[in-house]
Amino acid sequence: MAFDGLVMSAVKHELEDKIAGGRIEKVYQPLAKEVVLVIHNEKTKYRLLLSADARDARIHLTNSARQNPMIPPPFCMVMRKHLEGGRITGLEQTGLERVLKFRIESVNEIGILSEKQLICEIMGKHSNIILADPDSDTILDGINRFSYATSRHREVLPGRRYVPPPESGKLNPLAVTEEEFRSYMWRPDKDVPLEHLLLESFEGLSPQTCSEIIFRAGFHAGITNQSAGELELTILWRVFREVMDSVLSGDFRPTLCYKGVVPTNFSAFEITRLSGSRCSKGSMSQVLDEFFSLREKQEQLKRSASVLMKVVRNEIKKCRKKIGIHKKTLEQAKDVLTYKIYGELVTANIFQIPKGAESCELVNYYDPEGRTVVVPLDPQLSPAENAQAYFKKYGKGRKSISSAEIHLTAAQEELSYLESVSTSIEQAESIENLAEIGAELIKEGYIKPPSERTKKPGKQKEIPRPELFAAEPELGFEIIAGRNNRQNDYLTMKVARPGDLWLHAKDIPGAHVVIRNPEGREVPDVVLQRAARIAAFYSGARESSKVPVDYTLRKHVRKPRGAKPGMVLYDNQQTVFVKPYNPDKD
Template identity: 40%
Template sequence: MPFDGITLNAVKQELEQFLIEKRIDRIYQPGKETIIIKFRMRSDKCNLLVSCSADSARIHLLDSRQKSPPQPPIFCMVLRKYLEGGQLICMEQKGLERVLTLHFRKVNEAGSVKNLALHCEIMGRHSNIVLVDSDTNCILDGAKRLTLEVNRYRQILPGMPYVPPPSQNKHDFRTITEEDFFNLLLAQPLNSKLHQILLNIYEGFSPLICREIVVQAGLTEDIILDECGEYELGRVWQVLIKMAEDMAASRFNPVLVRDNSKYIQYAPFDLLQYPENKKEYFESVNEALNTFFTAKEYALRFNEKKHKLERLVNAQIKKGRNKLAVHEQDLIETEDTEKDRIAGELITANMYNVSRGDREINTPNYYDPEQKNVVIPLDPSLTPSQNAQKYFKKYRKGNVKKQKAVYYIDRTREELLYLDTVSMAISQAATLEELEEIREELANQGYLKKEKRKTPVSTTPGYLTYISTDGFTIMVGKNNRQNDYLTMKVAQDEDMWLHTKDIPGAHVIVKSEGRRVPERTLLEAAMLAAYYSRGKLSGNIPVDYTLKKHVRKPIGAKPGMVIYDHHSTVYVKPESNPRLSP
């Protein structure tokens, strides 16, 4: 949902309790459109995040500082020059417009006072952060510099006068009378939806809040104005009065709404349009916003890294398949190589019957059980011996080509099998740490350049752990690095090892601890092996199982690749078994 004027007002009221008269300690710019202002506090330092990103424009307190580039951008250096050491005097929001102005006062070394204003314009794709000299109203700089070619209404350039964003000429619902409320609504088209009318009339409202007002009034969400009488509109007016009173008294009830594991909405008030089991409440609006956008940015980083790895692996798979097609074609072209050797042998055996200038020889094929005659083309410019050597040379060349084709076909198929396991691991990755493990693996295999890291990837990879119904520990690797670690480092000789038969998937270990693994635990482990495999959507999957002592990793094998014997096979339905305790 968009960051509306009501949410901004709630944030403003909370920030005023903490930041007024506090001085700026440091300013950072972790992203092109995001700044972090660190304020000096008695007990701690407080981080205020301001973002003018099109899809995540917002302002709220941050629980931890984000990573910043080694070289601060120009806008960050301008902010540091003018604001660091300055004191926040007050905050201003005109009505419920989505512009919050932070007013600062800074005393320079000469003792003169400079008044500055940081305009935080939270307006979707038109968002901006503009630093202005309050005494002259001149712009010092902006996060997004705008020329007349980009915006005909105003320019955001150093030295230009600051012009606020254009007003939408909407009404502040906190200041209108009941009579004005009815007159404004009844002047709208009767076939318009009530929540859309509220959005068009009043400033600071988002579509979510307008629908919530209608729901709290006890009306259907899509009710139109023509279906509303004095009673229905009166109910809406009472909801607005209650909301205005709560805002005036700072009585907020911040809430986030989940859809499965993903946050989808946030609001400073409770949202009755969503069921209770999907809502999560917070003590402050800033805390709720910090939680919402931290999760959103984590998901964005996760998806970006995941798609990047998917593109890389898919490109390598496509390249490998093209190479395989070329080598298979080379192998087809060498199928007649043996005929060249036989032709050379037959020419040598009939050399007394062949003369320079002959274009062919018709001779019995001594290598054919029926000794049928064959016609062998000759080069008339060559001697019989030279013609024979020509065929022998062609045979040797074709034989070398055949051997290379077989060799490269085997290597390419192994590489495609490995890349398939990596592709499956990427699709099943659930955290950035798992994706980073996969990236590190690809870098070690030469598919990516290695990155210089201050904090290297953990030497102990994570993996999934379950407890079976019988109390046995079951461990599941979700990528090749985890698989190698589980199989070659964690598992003991008498532990049970499982893997889907001829299908890329997870290595699964059942810790026996000297006990016999019961059939029920074996089936539960097999279901996990099937679920965390390429065949998880199939109906019945074969899973091989054997003792770990029968599993070996060949020298030079790629990550996750092992060989095993003394195994048996069980067929199971893929399932992340709900009966197991993770």
Template identity: 40%
Template structure:
């Protein structure tokens, strides 16, 4: 990935073309690192995402929706005070750096016009969003505070003067001439692409590699000409947003990555491309942050259960071996006349064996013959009871391990909203301590199911955690609905909300079941389907666990593009209605 100066330039141009002059109607902060501004421009509401996520820092228009916290953070409240109802005059980029400024026309407490600046610094782990009063060059607040003890060059605290990041003393690639480029490049000083990154602002290693690839091997003059050709396209705002893959890694850029075989743009705008590239990745990162402790807990519990099963199976083998004690007790009883107290062993005929061989049986010299026989009978009884107990424990522990494995799979496919339901379930099951003593609970709301729509317009529903699965299968479904689940693989419950449907709809529902399962990365995944009336929950079973019969099996291969299309079908239906 490369959110470089060129991508930033493309974003700034798109924002000026799309939302400049628009009115800010909503200011929200869904996470500690993300802000969204709803801006109404051209009679359309646009959502502008500002993210300072250390791995996914970015700015672009988005179509994704974000869950809002119950109480907005202080920085969000400060932005609302100064930006709510204000107008976005323009978006400025600092040279070709990864820094944007939203120039806002608002009003102060007295109702007089007051300009405010929102600086977005898109710089990896140093990314930040700052609200600044330009009349005094004073910081009003920032999403990340940096005291002098952390950063001696610039203090980022309310009331402090705004100082930009340290200058890198690089040339602006949009204003240089061919001679400027030639003076900075030296064929004898190593790789040309690294020299481009070192000398020109906004040029990432990805773009530098693309320039040298287009120039080919040869004279430095050819590299300079290729560089200028690309910069002329950028100056003319001729962008070709694309996503390319190489060695299992994905890259995006505002220019065509011909070195990776790209010959056409993948999106009509840079924001659509960034939305496509970051959407799932950023959500997975948010889930990882929220669910890190749960994932560690579940893995520890699962590993503990696996060790317990191993020990129980060893105990079971020992109990199996001790079953010989019954035979020894009966042989001693039959040969009691041969035994005297004080003997350490006795040789008797084993009439349980067809060949009736003589075997030696160990004795306790302190016990009478009768007590020795009784001792072997006691060992047998103990082994028999132990075998029954360990068998029950193994079955229960394996069931719990399967339950934990289902939860781990659900966390892997969970949205941030799903994590809260999984955490609540673990509290109810006693795996996680409740942080505070809960008051008398209000009537719980029904879980929100993940909705999709098949190609023929039939509703498909997916339960992405045990609470949703149980609600979908035991309460929401109608008797005539069709239920799907991966065969012998942890995964989601899927419902076809119709009595009559085509083979294509069945195939699409099966793809959903395979995709939201542990077999997401596999091919030819077996998916069982049956009418919901054949699905039952055993008494006392863990949440989300069911049994079913009268099923048929279909084999499908999960496809993320098909999943997105099924989700898009739902969005189109909502827009139409």
């Protein structure tokens, strides 16, 4: 993935068609390094996004809504002053440089028509958005200001002369001749892959584009200049020229490729070397908007999941510590019955034990062989008081055991619940799903609820329903899966009917899965297998090759009073072993 010179050229070509001649109505700065221009042209409004973010620098039209700050940043105010009401008269890109300049005519504060230049430099961590006055060649402002203390090449400060980014020293691929191309590809002093020579010789080409050119030429990825002869260079030049001619003619084929649901690559041209991947096509702006919107959602998902996971892992750690303490208490109290025996033996022999004795050897009538036992005594106490002391220790120890057993069971149930929440967070595929999990953790007391001041006004969103997966529709069955504990409860206790089939990975945190069976028919094995594989996939054993999945009728599933969300008991189950299956692949 790279916003290279070819992508910039495709964006320029699209913008010339859609916004050239348009009027800038509004300027917003939703993020520190991001500007959005609202442009009206031929009865259509466009939103042009310019980003100088070090990681996501780009420029394209967007349909994504953005929340703007209540108080506009200073750079936004400067942009509004000079650009709002202005008309875009032209766009300029030199060669395949990743610099796009907008010429904008507007009326200044004294009513005179003047021209401003908006310069968008897409250069990784050196990216910038600069507003300049071309008449005086001075900078009005830059979204990334810096002085010579930061850069030896130039300053970007109001009032300073605008100096373009340093030249790369590479050739313009749009104007190169075949002779120049061959001379740069044939280096007798080097033996390096041809795609590396393409990258270091021509401006505006990304590693991805160079790899694509090599692939289209029919060469393997590692072919070097020393192993390439005249024929190979002729073929490479032809493919290279075809790509550059397409740029010159504006014949772009913007493409977005995915791995699953995650976008992985975008290009101004079809990526033939990834022909096996799922790809979509559209305008260059549509491709870029989709790529960065989806990636932003994925990153937001990761951030939100990380926050929730930190809470859950901390609670799991506490839970395991409590379990350890209760187990230790039970271990220490295992001799509590001995105190009762000592008390009863002392009571039975009370008149035979001299006062002030430190111990006594008594026949243990609880021992089948009738062996004696030495009972320690407190010489400060009478035999009767020693017996009562042992009975008191026994009573205290018995209460301790009872309490520890109760708390141990509760802690183990809580751990099971928290592990199920952890699995739900790991497998969450939407912000809405994580929001449900967050609400669940608030309700269960693991997260402090937001104060009334920080709560967002408006109607609370309805809880998303469990996911429905069609299961052999011609057989008339539906498979429904919960994606978190709240959905699991809703599915099992509200949606499912007594005759429906209920499934869950055996002894593993995971989703409740239900096969709807309103007519009470026998569930075909193909449906049962598919539902079981879905239950295995949405469980903590997703990566296993074979997972045990229990299934039983819904009427055999019950929720104990006071149980945590998603926690149920069931019986009359049978078990199948299946390979996890991702239903999203359908």
